[in-house]
Amino acid sequence: MKGIPMRINVLQHTPNEGPGMIQDWSDKNGYEMFIYHPYQFGYLPTADETDMLVILGGPMSPNDDLPWIKQERELIQELLNQDKPIFGVCYGAQQIVKTMGYQVTKSPAKEVGFAPVYRRDVKFLNIPEELNVLHWHEEMFEVPEQAQLLFSSDKVENQGFILNHRVVGLQFHLEPKEDNVREIVVNDFPYIKGSVLNQTSEEILQTKISDDNKQTLYKLLDYIIEK
Structure with a gap:
Protein backbone atom coordinates (compact mmCIF):
# COMPACT_ATOMS: atom_id res chain seq x y z
CA MET A 1 0.00 0.00 0.00
CA LYS A 2 1.43 3.34 -1.02
CA GLY A 3 2.01 5.99 1.63
CA ILE A 4 0.40 9.40 1.64
CA PRO A 5 2.34 11.75 -0.68
CA MET A 6 4.13 14.77 0.75
CA ARG A 7 1.87 17.81 0.94
CA ILE A 8 3.56 21.00 -0.23
CA ASN A 9 1.65 24.13 0.75
CA VAL A 10 2.47 27.20 -1.31
CA LEU A 11 1.74 30.77 -0.25
CA GLN A 12 1.36 32.86 -3.42
CA HIS A 13 1.18 36.64 -3.02
CA THR A 14 0.42 38.06 -6.46
CA PRO A 15 -1.20 36.50 -9.54
CA ASN A 16 1.90 36.83 -11.73
CA GLU A 17 4.41 35.09 -9.42
CA GLY A 18 3.47 31.43 -9.22
CA PRO A 19 5.51 28.35 -8.29
CA GLY A 20 6.96 27.80 -11.78
CA MET A 21 9.64 25.11 -11.67
CA ILE A 22 8.81 24.34 -8.04
CA GLN A 23 5.57 22.89 -9.39
CA ASP A 24 7.58 20.82 -11.90
CA TRP A 25 9.78 19.49 -9.09
CA SER A 26 6.72 18.61 -7.04
CA ASP A 27 5.05 16.81 -9.95
CA LYS A 28 8.27 14.96 -10.83
CA ASN A 29 8.44 13.55 -7.30
CA GLY A 30 4.76 12.68 -7.01
CA TYR A 31 4.04 15.23 -4.27
CA GLU A 32 0.75 17.07 -3.81
CA MET A 33 0.81 20.86 -4.09
CA PHE A 34 -1.82 23.16 -2.61
CA ILE A 35 -1.62 26.85 -3.52
CA TYR A 36 -3.03 29.47 -1.14
CA HIS A 37 -3.63 33.16 -1.91
CA PRO A 38 -3.74 34.79 1.54
CA TYR A 39 -3.55 38.35 0.18
CA GLN A 40 -6.88 37.77 -1.59
CA PHE A 41 -8.79 35.12 0.34
CA GLY A 42 -7.18 35.29 3.79
CA TYR A 43 -6.81 31.53 4.26
CA LEU A 44 -3.65 29.74 5.36
CA PRO A 45 -2.89 26.06 5.92
CA THR A 46 -2.24 24.76 9.41
CA ALA A 47 1.18 23.52 10.44
CA ASP A 48 -0.19 20.02 10.96
CA GLU A 49 -1.36 19.74 7.35
CA THR A 50 1.96 21.10 6.00
CA ASP A 51 4.84 18.76 5.15
CA MET A 52 6.74 21.54 3.38
CA LEU A 53 6.01 25.25 3.02
CA VAL A 54 6.91 27.39 0.00
CA ILE A 55 6.56 31.16 0.42
CA LEU A 56 6.66 33.01 -2.89
CA GLY A 57 7.41 36.64 -3.73
CA GLY A 58 5.07 39.59 -3.94
CA PRO A 59 4.79 43.38 -4.01
CA MET A 60 4.23 43.68 -0.27
CA SER A 61 6.79 43.97 2.52
CA PRO A 62 7.04 41.92 5.72
CA ASN A 63 7.11 45.33 7.42
CA ASP A 64 3.55 46.09 6.24
CA ASP A 65 0.98 46.11 9.05
CA LEU A 66 -1.47 43.58 7.62
CA PRO A 67 -3.12 40.79 9.67
CA TRP A 68 -2.49 38.02 7.14
CA ILE A 69 1.23 38.88 6.97
CA LYS A 70 1.48 38.44 10.73
CA GLN A 71 -0.52 35.20 10.51
CA GLU A 72 1.95 33.89 7.95
CA ARG A 73 4.76 34.46 10.42
CA GLU A 74 2.86 32.54 13.10
CA LEU A 75 2.67 29.60 10.68
CA ILE A 76 6.36 29.93 9.81
CA GLN A 77 7.27 29.93 13.50
CA GLU A 78 5.27 26.74 14.11
CA LEU A 79 7.03 25.03 11.22
CA LEU A 80 10.45 26.19 12.44
CA ASN A 81 9.59 24.72 15.84
CA GLN A 82 8.60 21.44 14.17
CA ASP A 83 11.76 21.35 12.00
CA LYS A 84 9.74 21.14 8.79
CA PRO A 85 11.21 22.26 5.44
CA ILE A 86 10.57 25.84 4.33
CA PHE A 87 11.60 27.45 1.03
CA GLY A 88 11.25 31.23 0.75
CA VAL A 89 11.58 33.37 -2.38
CA CYS A 90 12.13 37.15 -2.25
CA TYR A 91 9.34 38.40 0.05
CA GLY A 92 9.08 34.79 1.28
CA ALA A 93 12.71 34.74 2.38
CA GLN A 94 12.19 38.09 4.08
CA GLN A 95 9.20 36.69 5.97
CA ILE A 96 11.32 33.86 7.36
CA VAL A 97 13.97 36.31 8.54
CA LYS A 98 11.37 38.63 10.07
CA THR A 99 9.83 35.66 11.91
CA MET A 100 13.22 34.92 13.45
CA GLY A 101 13.55 38.47 14.77
CA VAL A 112 15.20 44.32 -11.40
CA GLY A 113 16.25 42.11 -14.30
CA PHE A 114 18.80 39.37 -14.85
CA ALA A 115 22.20 39.51 -13.13
CA PRO A 116 24.64 37.02 -11.62
CA VAL A 117 24.73 35.76 -8.07
CA TYR A 118 27.76 34.00 -6.62
CA ARG A 119 27.80 30.98 -4.36
CA ARG A 120 29.42 31.60 -1.02
CA ASP A 121 31.20 28.99 1.14
CA VAL A 122 28.52 26.30 0.90
CA LYS A 123 30.36 23.83 -1.30
CA PHE A 124 28.64 20.74 0.11
CA LEU A 125 25.58 21.46 -2.03
CA ASN A 126 27.53 21.00 -5.29
CA ILE A 127 25.87 23.95 -6.99
CA PRO A 128 27.49 26.32 -9.53
CA GLU A 129 29.73 29.11 -8.35
CA GLU A 130 27.77 31.60 -10.47
CA LEU A 131 24.18 31.75 -11.74
CA ASN A 132 22.41 34.31 -13.93
CA VAL A 133 19.08 34.82 -12.16
CA LEU A 134 16.01 37.05 -12.16
CA HIS A 135 15.97 39.83 -9.56
CA TRP A 136 12.79 41.76 -8.74
CA HIS A 137 13.29 43.57 -5.45
CA GLU A 138 14.31 46.73 -3.59
CA GLU A 139 14.36 45.36 -0.03
CA MET A 140 16.76 42.85 1.51
CA PHE A 141 17.00 40.62 4.55
CA GLU A 142 19.50 40.38 7.36
CA VAL A 143 21.02 36.88 7.48
CA PRO A 144 20.20 35.18 10.82
CA GLU A 145 23.21 34.36 13.00
CA GLN A 146 22.32 30.66 12.93
CA ALA A 147 22.23 30.58 9.11
CA GLN A 148 24.93 30.35 6.43
CA LEU A 149 25.15 32.93 3.67
CA LEU A 150 24.40 31.07 0.46
CA PHE A 151 24.60 33.66 -2.37
CA SER A 152 25.65 37.26 -2.99
CA SER A 153 25.36 39.58 -5.99
CA ASP A 154 27.54 42.47 -7.10
CA LYS A 155 25.12 44.97 -5.58
CA VAL A 156 23.56 43.17 -2.60
CA GLU A 157 25.53 40.83 -0.35
CA ASN A 158 22.63 38.99 1.29
CA GLN A 159 21.05 37.08 -1.58
CA GLY A 160 20.46 33.70 0.02
CA PHE A 161 20.80 31.71 3.22
CA ILE A 162 20.46 28.15 4.44
CA LEU A 163 19.46 27.18 7.96
CA ASN A 164 19.65 23.87 9.81
CA HIS A 165 19.29 21.63 6.72
CA ARG A 166 15.60 22.60 6.62
CA VAL A 167 15.25 26.20 5.49
CA VAL A 168 16.43 28.05 2.39
CA GLY A 169 15.68 31.70 1.63
CA LEU A 170 16.56 33.38 -1.67
CA GLN A 171 16.25 37.10 -2.41
CA PHE A 172 16.21 36.36 -6.15
CA HIS A 173 14.11 34.03 -8.31
CA LEU A 174 15.24 30.60 -9.50
CA GLU A 175 11.71 29.29 -10.02
CA PRO A 176 10.46 31.15 -13.14
CA LYS A 177 10.40 29.51 -16.54
CA GLU A 178 10.50 31.78 -19.58
CA ASP A 179 6.70 31.99 -19.83
CA ASN A 180 6.60 32.91 -16.12
CA VAL A 181 9.08 35.73 -16.78
CA ARG A 182 6.82 37.01 -19.56
CA GLU A 183 3.89 37.02 -17.15
CA ILE A 184 5.89 38.98 -14.57
CA VAL A 185 7.16 41.53 -17.08
CA VAL A 186 3.92 42.26 -18.95
CA ASN A 187 2.05 42.80 -15.68
CA ASP A 188 4.69 44.58 -13.60
CA PHE A 189 6.90 46.36 -16.16
CA PRO A 190 6.59 49.80 -14.47
CA TYR A 191 8.59 48.38 -11.55
CA ILE A 192 11.66 48.06 -13.79
CA LYS A 193 12.20 51.85 -13.66
CA GLY A 194 15.00 52.84 -11.33
CA SER A 195 16.79 49.50 -11.34
CA VAL A 196 20.59 49.61 -11.18
CA LEU A 197 20.67 46.78 -13.73
CA ASN A 198 19.48 49.22 -16.45
CA GLN A 199 17.60 46.61 -18.48
CA THR A 200 14.53 47.19 -20.61
CA SER A 201 11.48 44.95 -20.63
CA GLU A 202 12.61 43.56 -23.99
CA GLU A 203 16.10 42.78 -22.71
CA ILE A 204 14.65 40.90 -19.75
CA LEU A 205 12.28 38.96 -22.00
CA GLN A 206 15.09 38.00 -24.38
CA THR A 207 17.26 36.51 -21.63
CA LYS A 208 17.43 32.73 -21.80
CA ILE A 209 17.14 30.87 -18.52
CA SER A 210 19.99 28.44 -17.98
CA ASP A 211 19.32 24.84 -17.05
CA ASP A 212 21.70 25.51 -14.14
CA ASN A 213 18.90 27.50 -12.49
CA LYS A 214 16.56 24.53 -12.61
CA GLN A 215 19.20 22.07 -11.40
CA THR A 216 20.20 24.37 -8.53
CA LEU A 217 16.57 24.86 -7.51
CA TYR A 218 15.98 21.11 -7.51
CA LYS A 219 19.13 20.49 -5.43
CA LEU A 220 18.08 23.05 -2.84
CA LEU A 221 14.56 21.62 -2.62
CA ASP A 222 15.88 18.06 -2.37
CA TYR A 223 18.34 19.12 0.31
CA ILE A 224 15.80 20.59 2.72
CA ILE A 225 13.50 17.55 2.58
CA GLU A 226 16.26 15.01 3.20
CA LYS A 227 15.86 13.14 6.48
Missing part, protein backbone atom coordinates in the same frame (compact mmCIF):
# COMPACT_ATOMS: atom_id res chain seq x y z
CA TYR A 102 15.93 39.84 12.16
CA GLN A 103 15.55 42.91 9.96
CA VAL A 104 14.17 43.52 6.49
CA THR A 105 15.38 46.87 5.19
CA LYS A 106 15.73 48.92 2.03
CA SER A 107 18.34 47.43 -0.25
CA PRO A 108 21.37 49.54 -1.22
CA ALA A 109 20.32 48.97 -4.82
CA LYS A 110 17.02 48.21 -6.54
CA GLU A 111 17.70 45.12 -8.65
Whole structure:
Protein backbone atom coordinates (compact mmCIF):
# COMPACT_ATOMS: atom_id res chain seq x y z
CA MET A 1 0.00 0.00 0.00
CA LYS A 2 1.43 3.34 -1.02
CA GLY A 3 2.01 5.99 1.63
CA ILE A 4 0.40 9.40 1.64
CA PRO A 5 2.34 11.75 -0.68
CA MET A 6 4.13 14.77 0.75
CA ARG A 7 1.87 17.81 0.94
CA ILE A 8 3.56 21.00 -0.23
CA ASN A 9 1.65 24.13 0.75
CA VAL A 10 2.47 27.20 -1.31
CA LEU A 11 1.74 30.77 -0.25
CA GLN A 12 1.36 32.86 -3.42
CA HIS A 13 1.18 36.64 -3.02
CA THR A 14 0.42 38.06 -6.46
CA PRO A 15 -1.20 36.50 -9.54
CA ASN A 16 1.90 36.83 -11.73
CA GLU A 17 4.41 35.09 -9.42
CA GLY A 18 3.47 31.43 -9.22
CA PRO A 19 5.51 28.35 -8.29
CA GLY A 20 6.96 27.80 -11.78
CA MET A 21 9.64 25.11 -11.67
CA ILE A 22 8.81 24.34 -8.04
CA GLN A 23 5.57 22.89 -9.39
CA ASP A 24 7.58 20.82 -11.90
CA TRP A 25 9.78 19.49 -9.09
CA SER A 26 6.72 18.61 -7.04
CA ASP A 27 5.05 16.81 -9.95
CA LYS A 28 8.27 14.96 -10.83
CA ASN A 29 8.44 13.55 -7.30
CA GLY A 30 4.76 12.68 -7.01
CA TYR A 31 4.04 15.23 -4.27
CA GLU A 32 0.75 17.07 -3.81
CA MET A 33 0.81 20.86 -4.09
CA PHE A 34 -1.82 23.16 -2.61
CA ILE A 35 -1.62 26.85 -3.52
CA TYR A 36 -3.03 29.47 -1.14
CA HIS A 37 -3.63 33.16 -1.91
CA PRO A 38 -3.74 34.79 1.54
CA TYR A 39 -3.55 38.35 0.18
CA GLN A 40 -6.88 37.77 -1.59
CA PHE A 41 -8.79 35.12 0.34
CA GLY A 42 -7.18 35.29 3.79
CA TYR A 43 -6.81 31.53 4.26
CA LEU A 44 -3.65 29.74 5.36
CA PRO A 45 -2.89 26.06 5.92
CA THR A 46 -2.24 24.76 9.41
CA ALA A 47 1.18 23.52 10.44
CA ASP A 48 -0.19 20.02 10.96
CA GLU A 49 -1.36 19.74 7.35
CA THR A 50 1.96 21.10 6.00
CA ASP A 51 4.84 18.76 5.15
CA MET A 52 6.74 21.54 3.38
CA LEU A 53 6.01 25.25 3.02
CA VAL A 54 6.91 27.39 0.00
CA ILE A 55 6.56 31.16 0.42
CA LEU A 56 6.66 33.01 -2.89
CA GLY A 57 7.41 36.64 -3.73
CA GLY A 58 5.07 39.59 -3.94
CA PRO A 59 4.79 43.38 -4.01
CA MET A 60 4.23 43.68 -0.27
CA SER A 61 6.79 43.97 2.52
CA PRO A 62 7.04 41.92 5.72
CA ASN A 63 7.11 45.33 7.42
CA ASP A 64 3.55 46.09 6.24
CA ASP A 65 0.98 46.11 9.05
CA LEU A 66 -1.47 43.58 7.62
CA PRO A 67 -3.12 40.79 9.67
CA TRP A 68 -2.49 38.02 7.14
CA ILE A 69 1.23 38.88 6.97
CA LYS A 70 1.48 38.44 10.73
CA GLN A 71 -0.52 35.20 10.51
CA GLU A 72 1.95 33.89 7.95
CA ARG A 73 4.76 34.46 10.42
CA GLU A 74 2.86 32.54 13.10
CA LEU A 75 2.67 29.60 10.68
CA ILE A 76 6.36 29.93 9.81
CA GLN A 77 7.27 29.93 13.50
CA GLU A 78 5.27 26.74 14.11
CA LEU A 79 7.03 25.03 11.22
CA LEU A 80 10.45 26.19 12.44
CA ASN A 81 9.59 24.72 15.84
CA GLN A 82 8.60 21.44 14.17
CA ASP A 83 11.76 21.35 12.00
CA LYS A 84 9.74 21.14 8.79
CA PRO A 85 11.21 22.26 5.44
CA ILE A 86 10.57 25.84 4.33
CA PHE A 87 11.60 27.45 1.03
CA GLY A 88 11.25 31.23 0.75
CA VAL A 89 11.58 33.37 -2.38
CA CYS A 90 12.13 37.15 -2.25
CA TYR A 91 9.34 38.40 0.05
CA GLY A 92 9.08 34.79 1.28
CA ALA A 93 12.71 34.74 2.38
CA GLN A 94 12.19 38.09 4.08
CA GLN A 95 9.20 36.69 5.97
CA ILE A 96 11.32 33.86 7.36
CA VAL A 97 13.97 36.31 8.54
CA LYS A 98 11.37 38.63 10.07
CA THR A 99 9.83 35.66 11.91
CA MET A 100 13.22 34.92 13.45
CA GLY A 101 13.55 38.47 14.77
CA TYR A 102 15.93 39.84 12.16
CA GLN A 103 15.55 42.91 9.96
CA VAL A 104 14.17 43.52 6.49
CA THR A 105 15.38 46.87 5.19
CA LYS A 106 15.73 48.92 2.03
CA SER A 107 18.34 47.43 -0.25
CA PRO A 108 21.37 49.54 -1.22
CA ALA A 109 20.32 48.97 -4.82
CA LYS A 110 17.02 48.21 -6.54
CA GLU A 111 17.70 45.12 -8.65
CA VAL A 112 15.20 44.32 -11.40
CA GLY A 113 16.25 42.11 -14.30
CA PHE A 114 18.80 39.37 -14.85
CA ALA A 115 22.20 39.51 -13.13
CA PRO A 116 24.64 37.02 -11.62
CA VAL A 117 24.73 35.76 -8.07
CA TYR A 118 27.76 34.00 -6.62
CA ARG A 119 27.80 30.98 -4.36
CA ARG A 120 29.42 31.60 -1.02
CA ASP A 121 31.20 28.99 1.14
CA VAL A 122 28.52 26.30 0.90
CA LYS A 123 30.36 23.83 -1.30
CA PHE A 124 28.64 20.74 0.11
CA LEU A 125 25.58 21.46 -2.03
CA ASN A 126 27.53 21.00 -5.29
CA ILE A 127 25.87 23.95 -6.99
CA PRO A 128 27.49 26.32 -9.53
CA GLU A 129 29.73 29.11 -8.35
CA GLU A 130 27.77 31.60 -10.47
CA LEU A 131 24.18 31.75 -11.74
CA ASN A 132 22.41 34.31 -13.93
CA VAL A 133 19.08 34.82 -12.16
CA LEU A 134 16.01 37.05 -12.16
CA HIS A 135 15.97 39.83 -9.56
CA TRP A 136 12.79 41.76 -8.74
CA HIS A 137 13.29 43.57 -5.45
CA GLU A 138 14.31 46.73 -3.59
CA GLU A 139 14.36 45.36 -0.03
CA MET A 140 16.76 42.85 1.51
CA PHE A 141 17.00 40.62 4.55
CA GLU A 142 19.50 40.38 7.36
CA VAL A 143 21.02 36.88 7.48
CA PRO A 144 20.20 35.18 10.82
CA GLU A 145 23.21 34.36 13.00
CA GLN A 146 22.32 30.66 12.93
CA ALA A 147 22.23 30.58 9.11
CA GLN A 148 24.93 30.35 6.43
CA LEU A 149 25.15 32.93 3.67
CA LEU A 150 24.40 31.07 0.46
CA PHE A 151 24.60 33.66 -2.37
CA SER A 152 25.65 37.26 -2.99
CA SER A 153 25.36 39.58 -5.99
CA ASP A 154 27.54 42.47 -7.10
CA LYS A 155 25.12 44.97 -5.58
CA VAL A 156 23.56 43.17 -2.60
CA GLU A 157 25.53 40.83 -0.35
CA ASN A 158 22.63 38.99 1.29
CA GLN A 159 21.05 37.08 -1.58
CA GLY A 160 20.46 33.70 0.02
CA PHE A 161 20.80 31.71 3.22
CA ILE A 162 20.46 28.15 4.44
CA LEU A 163 19.46 27.18 7.96
CA ASN A 164 19.65 23.87 9.81
CA HIS A 165 19.29 21.63 6.72
CA ARG A 166 15.60 22.60 6.62
CA VAL A 167 15.25 26.20 5.49
CA VAL A 168 16.43 28.05 2.39
CA GLY A 169 15.68 31.70 1.63
CA LEU A 170 16.56 33.38 -1.67
CA GLN A 171 16.25 37.10 -2.41
CA PHE A 172 16.21 36.36 -6.15
CA HIS A 173 14.11 34.03 -8.31
CA LEU A 174 15.24 30.60 -9.50
CA GLU A 175 11.71 29.29 -10.02
CA PRO A 176 10.46 31.15 -13.14
CA LYS A 177 10.40 29.51 -16.54
CA GLU A 178 10.50 31.78 -19.58
CA ASP A 179 6.70 31.99 -19.83
CA ASN A 180 6.60 32.91 -16.12
CA VAL A 181 9.08 35.73 -16.78
CA ARG A 182 6.82 37.01 -19.56
CA GLU A 183 3.89 37.02 -17.15
CA ILE A 184 5.89 38.98 -14.57
CA VAL A 185 7.16 41.53 -17.08
CA VAL A 186 3.92 42.26 -18.95
CA ASN A 187 2.05 42.80 -15.68
CA ASP A 188 4.69 44.58 -13.60
CA PHE A 189 6.90 46.36 -16.16
CA PRO A 190 6.59 49.80 -14.47
CA TYR A 191 8.59 48.38 -11.55
CA ILE A 192 11.66 48.06 -13.79
CA LYS A 193 12.20 51.85 -13.66
CA GLY A 194 15.00 52.84 -11.33
CA SER A 195 16.79 49.50 -11.34
CA VAL A 196 20.59 49.61 -11.18
CA LEU A 197 20.67 46.78 -13.73
CA ASN A 198 19.48 49.22 -16.45
CA GLN A 199 17.60 46.61 -18.48
CA THR A 200 14.53 47.19 -20.61
CA SER A 201 11.48 44.95 -20.63
CA GLU A 202 12.61 43.56 -23.99
CA GLU A 203 16.10 42.78 -22.71
CA ILE A 204 14.65 40.90 -19.75
CA LEU A 205 12.28 38.96 -22.00
CA GLN A 206 15.09 38.00 -24.38
CA THR A 207 17.26 36.51 -21.63
CA LYS A 208 17.43 32.73 -21.80
CA ILE A 209 17.14 30.87 -18.52
CA SER A 210 19.99 28.44 -17.98
CA ASP A 211 19.32 24.84 -17.05
CA ASP A 212 21.70 25.51 -14.14
CA ASN A 213 18.90 27.50 -12.49
CA LYS A 214 16.56 24.53 -12.61
CA GLN A 215 19.20 22.07 -11.40
CA THR A 216 20.20 24.37 -8.53
CA LEU A 217 16.57 24.86 -7.51
CA TYR A 218 15.98 21.11 -7.51
CA LYS A 219 19.13 20.49 -5.43
CA LEU A 220 18.08 23.05 -2.84
CA LEU A 221 14.56 21.62 -2.62
CA ASP A 222 15.88 18.06 -2.37
CA TYR A 223 18.34 19.12 0.31
CA ILE A 224 15.80 20.59 2.72
CA ILE A 225 13.50 17.55 2.58
CA GLU A 226 16.26 15.01 3.20
CA LYS A 227 15.86 13.14 6.48
